[in-house]
Structure formats: structure tokens, C-alpha cells
Amino acid sequence: MIDLHTHTLLSDGVLVPSELCTRAIASGYKVIGITDHVDESNIEHVVQSILKFTASFESDALKVIPGVEITHVFPKRIGRVTEMARELGIKLVVCHGETIVEPVEKGTNTAAIEAGVDILAHPGLLSKADSMEAHKKGVFMEVTARNGHSLTNGHVVKMAKEYDLKMVLNTDAHAPNDLVSTEFMNMVAYGASLTDSDIDKISNDTVELISGLYV
Template sequence: MLPAELVRRAEDIGYEAIALTDHADSSNLDWIVPRLVQVCRDLNRHRPIRAVSGIELTHLPPEMMAAMMKEARGLGAQIVVVHGETLVEPVCPGTNREAIEAGADILAHPGLITEEEVLRAKEKNVFLEITARKGHSLGNGHVARLAKKIGARLILNTDTHTPDNLISLKFALKVVRGAGLEAEDLQRMIENSRELLSRLR
């Protein structure tokens, strides 16, 4: 799906903003980020929805994380997401910790994240993801429980790869309740998203 189509589809169902965060490692980071920066700039001139350029650093050895994050930001990525230790993929152990320490904006689907890591996310102001994506969402309840216990901040994401992955507010509430949270938690996550957007250049 082209970025322009994704943004238009999101606009059509009522989104105020959408971050375009394609998967990257060192093979494609320098190709993807400048193009997302350009298309977001173009679309933002003509559409009311705000398109945000980002990247999802994926399956990196943890030792590469900090340098790749710095490179992504240098190339113009407004949001850096890290593909966390989801239950359904063999993500390198230590990814969650390194993503937090390196200062990711969002740690996506962090699976069985530890209490210590959640505490560090709180201290470093890294948002932890509650995801609507099948498979990755298996860890939502664990992430939600620890975040509530420790006071870390959550953010709801769709992890959209195809048009049917975009969700309505009604379905977002189902995802949140499925994670053991309530409507007020969803509202807080929406506010967290707006705060993240307000920080961006």
C-alpha cells in the first residue's frame, strides 16, 4: 500500500494523524526514511490529516540499536519505533531493554517485558504499545498490567500492514478492554498520542 493510500484511508475513517513507520534495518534505513519524510511533507500540504514520518527498527542485534536510532533521526524520522520482543517472532533477547535505554519513542509489542524494563520505560518516557495486530496482541494483557502497576505510559497502535488493519474507535475500545483496561485508559492513550505528536518538529 502506498503511503498516500494509507493516509487517505486513515483520513476517510476519521483519523487526525498517522505515523508511517515501515520496517527497517541497516539494509534499507537510508532508503526508506528520506522517502517517508518527502511523502509526509507533500501530503501534509494538501490533506487535513497529519502524516508523520517514522521508522520501525526491526530484528536488529541490540548492540546496533543506539547507532541505528541516531541514524534514523539524522535522516529525518520524526518517530522511532522499535519492534519489541513479541511472543510470535524470535526477536533478539535484550531488544526491549536496549530500545528503552537508547530512547525509542515507542517500544512496540514488547511481549513478556520485565518489571525492571517497564520501570526504565517510565523513567525514560518511552511509550509501551498496546497493539491491535493479531499475534503481537497476545502480550497486551501482560504489558497493560505491568504498566498500570508501575505507572508507565501506554499508547495504542494498529501496526497496519493492509487496509483492513486500520481500526475504528469502537474496535479500539474492544482491544483495550481485551487487555484488561477500561475506557478511561483508552482516553489516556489517545492523549498520549497527541502529546507525542506535539513534541515533534
């Protein structure tokens, strides 16, 4: 199992990275991205801490990818913050998209896609224009197991199929119980109308995304 969207107490998760990883291994995960929330106030120290952890983490059971989730940054600053994350050594850039359960600034999805983030998390009511641009840029759309954000999974899948967008299945884990089983993640996917062959394609695309992050 792969999960490219998780949080630790470096932002609003409840576990230190070490415990998150130990629990991910126990739950059968093979790859996780640690993607704590950042804006311009904390990006330097969060990235420094994540990189310190990933450099020290040695395990044959789990590969850990250093990431960030750019969160509630004004759209006009998202491009700059994406560059900052990459300059600081981050491999996986996720942007906190326009979920319908938070007052995310309108234009965030557009700015994140233009910036070429790797994954647009919980994109909410993703528009046609943003879908077309995401297709061109190869930005992955997230289907999420997280309560609330998951309300628009059905719409995200519909747009992804219509505009040939790549998808990822993520937990957006903040606490131990959020590291769901493969069976549960599959139920979330079925609930958003994905089929077994869609899930296979998503897994293959996700593996390809990960291999690209290390180039």
C-alpha cells in the same frame, strides 16, 4: 483517531503511502505515523522516501508523521540505528519489541528503552527491570490491534499500570482492513483490561507525545 504505527510498501505493507493516507482519512483517522521496517540495509532509502512523501502531503484532514520501526536489529546496534534515524530527519522512532510470535533477539526491549525510542511496539513479556527503565526514560508501551502481537497486551497493560508507564493504542496496519474503527480499537483495549478513563488518559498522553515530536 490516532495511529502511530503503520506500514506501506516501502517495507512489507501493501499500499503506497498516498493510498494508506487516503484510506486513513476515509476511516476517520486524524494523525498517523508511517513507520516502515528498517535495519541498517535499508534505513537511508526508506527514510528518504518517507520524508519525500510527508513533505509532499498536504491535507487538513490528516497529519502524517514520518517514522520508522527498527526491526530485528541486534540489540547492541539499536542505539546507533536510533541515532541514524533521528539524524536523517525522522520524528517518530518505534522499535519492534520482543513479541512472543517471532524470534526477536533477547535484549531488544532493553536496548530500545536505553536508546530512548519513542515507542516500544508489542513488547511481549516486558520485564520488571525494563519497565522501571521505561518509566525513567518516558518510553511509551504499545497496546496493539495486530493479530499475534496482541497476545501479550494484557501483560503489557499490567506492567504499565504497575510501573506507571505511558501507553499508545496502535493498529500496526499493513493492509486496508487493518485500519480499524475506534469501536474496534476500544474493544481491543477493554480486552486488555483498560477502562474508559484509561483510554482517555492514553489519548491525552498520545497527543502530548505527538506535540513533543515536533519540538
